[in-house]
Amino acid sequence: MIPYGHQEILPQDIEAVTKVLQSDWLTQGPWVEKFEEAVATYCQAKYAVACSNATAALHLACLALGIGEGDIVWTSTNTFVASANCARYCGATVDFIDICSKTYNINIDELDKKLQLAEKNNRLQKLIIPVHFAGQSCDMHALKQLANKYKFYIVEDASHAIGGKYRNEPVGNCRYSDITVFSFHPVKIITTGEGGMAMTKDAQLAKRMQLLRNHGITREAEDMTHAPDGPWYYQQIDLGYNYRMTDLQAALGLSQMHRLDEFVAKRHTIAKRYDELLNGFPVAIPWQHPDTYS
Numbered sequence: 001m002i003p004y005g006h007q008e009i010l011p012q013d014i015e016a017v018t019k020v021l022q023s024d025w026l027t028q029g030p031w032v033e034k035f036e037e038a039v040a041t042y043c044q045a046k047y048a049v050a051c052s053n054a055t056a057a058l059h060l061a062c063l064a065l066g067i068g069e070g071d072i073v074w075t076s077t078n079t080f081v082a083s084a085n086c087a088r089y090c091g092a093t094v095d096f097i098d099i100c101s102k103t104y105n106i107n108i109d110e111l112d113k114k115l116q117l118a119e120k121n122n123r124l125q126k127l128i129i130p131v132h133f134a135g136q137s138c139d140m141h142a143l144k145q146l147a148n149k150y151k152f153y154i155v156e157d158a159s160h161a162i163g164g165k166y167r168n169e170p171v172g173n174c175r176y177s178d179i180t181v182f183s184f185h186p187v188k189i190i191t192t193g194e195g196g197m198a199m200t201k202d203a204q205l206a207k208r209m210q211l212l213r214n215h216g217i218t219r220e221a222e223d224m225t226h227a228p229d230g231p232w233y234y235q236q237i238d239l240g241y242n243y244r245m246t247d248l249q250a251a252l253g254l255s256q257m258h259r260l261d262e263f264v265a266k267r268h269t270i271a272k273r274y275d276e277l278l279n280g281f282p283v284a285i286p287w288q289h290p291d292t293y294s
């Protein structure tokens with residue numbers, strides 16, 4: 001049987017996790033910070049917020065952008081349920097944009113038509129969540145131009161796309177979006193068992209996602225309603241969630257990051273083999289846009 005996907009766990013991955021198991025800290029701690037730093041550096045993003053999974057990261061992204069009751073969020077027809085559900089968790093209404101039959105990503109012409117119609121009907125969406133299907137980036141430049149014209153936020157669902165590039169820059173740098181989300185589920189590019197991460201270049205969005213990831217609790221005096229009672233003092237200033245990643249997962253993720261380029265190269269080798277061997281058969285072979293490195 002051809003497996004849907006399979007993680008690669010090497011002795012160094014096991015060693016990294018074992019080291020954390022023997023340490024004092026198992027929940028979110030120093031390894032989460034190191035993992036966030038490694039992914040941010042790789043993607044040339046300013047901030048990284050590790051989460052329990054990408055669905056949680058997408059939910060935090062919607063919350064940080066203020067998505068709520070009465071808002072409309074659009075995403076791709078070709079995706080996993082989470083890119084729509086994250087908006088529904090916030091009480092928003094979801095609608096879908098058809099895809100391009102060559103890239104399997106959001107069809108920009110269809111989107112443009114849909115936006116014109118929405119504007120006419122005064123039913124404009126607040127956020128669009130493009131999905132980089134199978135690791136190939138959407139046409140982010142065109143999407144950003146439409147965002148400027150019609151005024152909507154962009155959250156890239158890059159669950160499949162860590163290690164990918166758009167116009168020679170890493171997916172995740174958020175040049176054309178507000179937030180980009182990665183998944184580390186075992187069928188994705190690198191794994192932490194369960195895990196996800198939200199990337200952004202906006203300090204306020206990062207801070208908001210960090211707060212809501214940890215129950216809405218703060219230890220920062222400046223964010224409290226009154227001066228803290230002592231060094232142990234914390235305050236819940238918003239209704240947040242427990243969406244933290246554990247240090248065990250982060251250690252595995254950090255160890256996997258060292259082989260990210262290798263994993264991506266291997267996928268390219270396998271894809272090339274399929275392309276060559278299927279060439280000449282009456283099947284459509286996936287097309288790669290020259291702007292993207294899947």
Ligand SMILES: *Cc1c(COP(=O)(O)O)cnc(C)c1O
Nearest residue numbers: 053054055080082159183185195
């Ligand atoms: C896997 C996936 C998710 C959700 O990721 P989890 O880490 O499992 O929550 C979201 N969107 C897409 C497109 C995915 O493939």
